Amino acid sequence: MIRPGKMLKEVLETIFKKPATVNYPHDKSGMPDHFRGAIKFIPQNCIGCKLCVKDCPANAITINKVGDKQFECIIDMGKCIYCGQCVDSCMKKALEITKEFELAQLDREKLKVTFHAVPAPATPPKDDLKPKA
Amino acid sequence: MIAAFFNLLIFPGFLFLAIFGLAAEYIDRIIYARLQNRMGPPWFQPLADLIKLIAKEDVIPCEANPRMFKMMPILALTAAVTASFYIPLWGERALFSFNGDLVVVLYLLTIPTLTFFLGGWYSTSLFSKIGAMRAITQLFAYEVPLFICILAPALLANTWSLSEMAAFYAAHPFYWTFNLIGFGVALIAMLGKLEKVPFDIPEAETEIVAGTFTEYSGKLLGFFKLAIDVEAVVGASLLAAVFLPFGYGIGSYLGFVIYVAKVLFIICLLALSRTIFARLRIDQMMEFCWKYVAPLAFVQLVIDLALKGVLIR
Amino acid sequence: MHKVIIPIGPQHPALKEPESFRIQLSGERITGFSVKLGYNHRGIEKACEERTYLQDVYLTERICGICSHAHSTAFTQAVEEIAALAVPKRALYIRTLIGELERIHSHLLWLGVAGHEIGFDTLLMYTWRDREVVMDILATTTGNRVNYGINTIGGVRRDISLAQVKDILKAVDILEERTKYYIDISTKETTMIKRLSGVGVLSHKDAVRLGAVGPTGRASGVDRDVRRDDPYAAYGELDFNVITDDHCDVYGRAVVRLKELMESYRLIRQILKNMPEGPIAVKAPRKIPAGEAVSRYEAPRGEDVHYVKSNGTDKPERVKVRAPTLANVQTVAKMLEDGQLADLPIVIAAIDPCFSCTDRLISIKDTKSKKTNILMWDDLHSYSVKWYRDKGIDFTKLNRKLQGKMS
Numbered sequence: 001m002i003r004p005g006k007m008l009k010e011v012l013e014t015i016f017k018k019p020a021t022v023n024y025p026h027d028k029s030g031m032p033d034h035f036r037g038a039i040k041f042i043p044q045n046c047i048g049c050k051l052c053v054k055d056c057p058a059n060a061i062t063i064n065k066v067g068d069k070q071f072e073c074i075i076d077m078g079k080c081i082y083c084g085q086c087v088d089s090c091m092k093k094a095l096e097i098t099k100e101f102e103l104a105q106l107d108r109e110k111l112k113v114t115f116h117a118v119p120a121p122a123t124p125p126k127d128d129l130k131p132k133a
Numbered sequence: 134m135i136a137a138f139f140n141l142l143i144f145p146g147f148l149f150l151a152i153f154g155l156a157a158e159y160i161d162r163i164i165y166a167r168l169q170n171r172m173g174p175p176w177f178q179p180l181a182d183l184i185k186l187i188a189k190e191d192v193i194p195c196e197a198n199p200r201m202f203k204m205m206p207i208l209a210l211t212a213a214v215t216a217s218f219y220i221p222l223w224g225e226r227a228l229f230s231f232n233g234d235l236v237v238v239l240y241l242l243t244i245p246t247l248t249f250f251l252g253g254w255y256s257t258s259l260f261s262k263i264g265a266m267r268a269i270t271q272l273f274a275y276e277v278p279l280f281i282c283i284l285a286p287a288l289l290a291n292t293w294s295l296s297e298m299a300a301f302y303a304a305h306p307f308y309w310t311f312n313l314i315g316f317g318v319a320l321i322a323m324l325g326k327l328e329k330v331p332f333d334i335p336e337a338e339t340e341i342v343a344g345t346f347t348e349y350s351g352k353l354l355g356f357f358k359l360a361i362d363v364e365a366v367v368g369a370s371l372l373a374a375v376f377l378p379f380g381y382g383i384g385s386y387l388g389f390v391i392y393v394a395k396v397l398f399i400i401c402l403l404a405l406s407r408t409i410f411a412r413l414r415i416d417q418m419m420e421f422c423w424k425y426v427a428p429l430a431f432v433q434l435v436i437d438l439a440l441k442g443v444l445i446r
Numbered sequence: 447m448h449k450v451i452i453p454i455g456p457q458h459p460a461l462k463e464p465e466s467f468r469i470q471l472s473g474e475r476i477t478g479f480s481v482k483l484g485y486n487h488r489g490i491e492k493a494c495e496e497r498t499y500l501q502d503v504y505l506t507e508r509i510c511g512i513c514s515h516a517h518s519t520a521f522t523q524a525v526e527e528i529a530a531l532a533v534p535k536r537a538l539y540i541r542t543l544i545g546e547l548e549r550i551h552s553h554l555l556w557l558g559v560a561g562h563e564i565g566f567d568t569l570l571m572y573t574w575r576d577r578e579v580v581m582d583i584l585a586t587t588t589g590n591r592v593n594y595g596i597n598t599i600g601g602v603r604r605d606i607s608l609a610q611v612k613d614i615l616k617a618v619d620i621l622e623e624r625t626k627y628y629i630d631i632s633t634k635e636t637t638m639i640k641r642l643s644g645v646g647v648l649s650h651k652d653a654v655r656l657g658a659v660g661p662t663g664r665a666s667g668v669d670r671d672v673r674r675d676d677p678y679a680a681y682g683e684l685d686f687n688v689i690t691d692d693h694c695d696v697y698g699r700a701v702v703r704l705k706e707l708m709e710s711y712r713l714i715r716q717i718l719k720n721m722p723e724g725p726i727a728v729k730a731p732r733k734i735p736a737g738e739a740v741s742r743y744e745a746p747r748g749e750d751v752h753y754v755k756s757n758g759t760d761k762p763e764r765v766k767v768r769a770p771t772l773a774n775v776q777t778v779a780k781m782l783e784d785g786q787l788a789d790l791p792i793v794i795a796a797i798d799p800c801f802s803c804t805d806r807l808i809s810i811k812d813t814k815s816k817k818t819n820i821l822m823w824d825d826l827h828s829y830s831v832k833w834y835r836d837k838g839i840d841f842t843k844l845n846r847k848l849q850g851k852m853s
Contacts, residue, residue: 003634003636004410005410006630006634006635007408007409007568011169011405011408011409012168014167014170020170020575035590036590036595055500057505081508084589169572170572259450259452263452331637334788337788340788341787342459409568411561411566411569411635412565412637413637413640413641414789416474416786
């Protein structure tokens, strides 16, 4: 039967329900495991084969040799399409996916994240993922 | 003299209506959001929107008639505020009243729609012109049922003054229940007057951008938005005074609370009906109003005429 | 009555993408209609030739935002056919699963957009809220809400665990119940039916003549579905119905899409039940032997065609994409004949247009000399400068000012 106001019951029931949206910057709904967010570089594992550079669809990765068996990585988060192919391509697990997705910047230069090589194996890797504003 | 200015500008005049209008807009938006399972805006959102608009630059199209273009929002606001002076809000007496003020209020409430038409027409944009044409076409569909269904209770009360009507219904406490059909008709007409779904045809966003308001910006758009908010409150007050005439003469504080409750109840009903319908086409709207709403208004008129014969000796 | 021509687009609230429609109006009635494509040309086909096959998988995925899996699968299938790769069964099943999940999210999105176009925002909010269920499933199984990146040449990149299977089945139950509710709403709510039925009529004859594909065609009784007619991935082993309808209007298109949703739920249950064990990918060579292949895929919007030509290197020689909207866009003019301005947004939305996928090439056809020439970027730039100068608009000063600010 055709009748107007078919949704009336549903909308009246909804008013007592918890809203489906969240107050975004204050509350955040988390990302699932295995979410493909920003890419992280682990310098200790890198052997400089540059397979990731070759396979990156967006040409977002640069790997520079800075010393004997020491490599630094520059990832342009503005170019990165977060496909995670570099992580698949890397044989030594030197690249890793993080859940980080709030990466907006006002300055394009700040989107370029440099992961410095570790001089001595004792110091922990410097995480430059969140650039200083 | 000072008291008159206080009444005009502050209470219950412009300032009170503006604040109440913005509050009503917030209530409308939050109810609409909650019915759609959303968070909705924070309480200051309508005020923030207004401040933002007022702070912005007014852009007037080269081909528009600047005088008419600027005058329309102010005229709309003035008309809506003026109408409130003749409506009994929380006492039996309105601020001003004379025999025949009912007709004046109805005409004052028509002026905002006319300014939408003229504003859209004089801004010369294609979208505005189509919106203006639709606004005036729609006016003919809902205005007649609205007039008839508001005149019907007046016939029963045997007066053309809103204040005297309020006094009549206060003296006969349960007579307002006879006018419930008219209340429904008036709510439908208010949807058309305030251009809300399903009758938001003149500003149908996906078809003609914003209709009349396409070329308006800055202060002028802010005034228009405020005028619509005030019109919503004044229209709801009119409906409350005519169709829900109870709660008078129990002290001004309690009376005020009941008045606010009545207006917000009507605002909630309007918000609910804009949640559960899709927008109609202009031809479907005309058909609906003349086929179903206008006859219902006439039924209300006949009921009141018959009752007048039976009840008033 | 005075006739006016109003521009709908390139920027207009009814359209989410930049396309231009010029509507000739007589009152509220549409008397003329013309469409102009090409505002969103991104040169993806050419870019494919510059990248390796592996990189192209991600590039083709970005042809469309909504049917991204459709494009990447169509491309991968073509490459696999040229390289004669035997893709594992499990990989095919996972591809099919993601394809059906994508169809669900696309159709629910369409229903919401349709609601918005007819001013029924509550429907938009509800369908998009429920669409989050399938989006969450996609995010957990593939790692992203859109542009899933599940395909790779020779298989898929991520396996599906038992816990995920349970989650998907639970989500499908919720979605099925909600879809039944939406079917109820769409076939019973008076204002909605008033806006949908009898609007944008496309007769069966016209649908065949203009080559309508997907739900647009099926709502006019064109019984065509690549999933059944030319089975790819795992569709050959699954049992499903092709939904057709003879309403021939927007209402019919809505019904077809809603019923297809119900079929998708059935398909997903079958896929999860029948999914074989085994590897999820075979190793693909970087260099693909010379050859060519055409691959078809039933995207949520209709048939999607990819053509790939390889020359023995690690980069394709030519990639050609025919997105479903290109096949459907011609029908809009037919549907709008004698229509009303108020019906325009819903009629355009009813083909579920995706104009960015459609824009492929800019070529200028001279009607007098019958010559075709292709504009390069510099030509386009100088053409635009000249076009604005002819209209009396000069941007030189503004440009200088902006450049001054930059330096």
